[in-house]
Amino acid sequence: MSSQLIRLRYRTTCSRCGRELPPGSRGVWNREARKATCADCTGTVAAASAQAGGTNTALDRGKAGASTRRRYTALHERREREAREKLGRLSGIYLALTNEPQSTRAWAAGARGEQALGAFLEELHDGRETFVLHDRRIPGSKANVDHLVIASGGAFVIDAKRYEGEIRRVERGGFFSLDERLYVGRRDCTKLLAGMANQVAAVRDALTTTVAGEGVPITPVLCFVASDWSLFARPFQLGGVWVEWPGSLRKRVQRGAALGPDRVASIARRLSESLPPA
DSSP states (O other): OOOOOEEOSSOEEBTTTOOEEOTTOEEEEETTTTEEEETTTTTHHHHHHHHTTOOSSOOOOOOTTHHHHHHHHHHHHHHHHHHHHHHGGGHHHHHHHSOOOHHHHHHHHHHHHHHHHHHHHHTTOOSSSOEEEEEEEOTTSSOEEEEEEEETTEEEEEEEEOOOSBEEEEEOOOTTOOOEEEEETTEEOTHHHHTHHHHHHHHHHHHTTSGGGTTOOEEEEEEESSOBOOTTOOOEEETTEEEEOHHHHHHHHHSOOOSOHHHHHHHHHHHHHHSOBO
């Protein structure tokens, strides 16, 4: 089998790690066995890391939406367990005729959003010039980083959101004041911007402990999946955070060339080790 990396034309899964590979993912295709092997499992990541001074081991890139899905599953199972304890045989009827609380359904929607954006970002990962990490735990905190992309333009800290409604920047200030806010439909969601601060701080702390991480640009992004945008909408920045949709995020990640491949690989390894999978 040829070991040359190619852009896979069809959706498939890695024959070694089982990870889903969307169309456009880099991998090796075995024509005889009709199986694909992702770039990580072929040793591409390990080789890039070794060139950057790292160890010859593959990155643990995590699984998109894993911790959010676990939280939803725990709440879902608790509701079923409590219904059985209180209602016995009637619990099945109760569960079939009632909906889960909105707070529980929100976790399921969040997991779907992270998984959808994760699959999109996988198309950017090549294990050489662009690395994608998913669902990273922030040490000492219950919070996590949904996605990290490390490319020539720096480190992109990405929070995935699956909200219904049109994304808008709204000016709510008076005649002599400026008060721009983020709205999704009729909801004021400006507080989402502040939630990015801890994620950016965690990435910055991890990078400042290594020479390769000094001076690396860090770009926080709120990426809305399946939301509405006006016909001539453009990404915008509020409070230092870019508000994007997946297509515009792709362009931002691919823009700029401040970092070389060796440094990108070193930064990816550092972030993978400092912010382990959640």
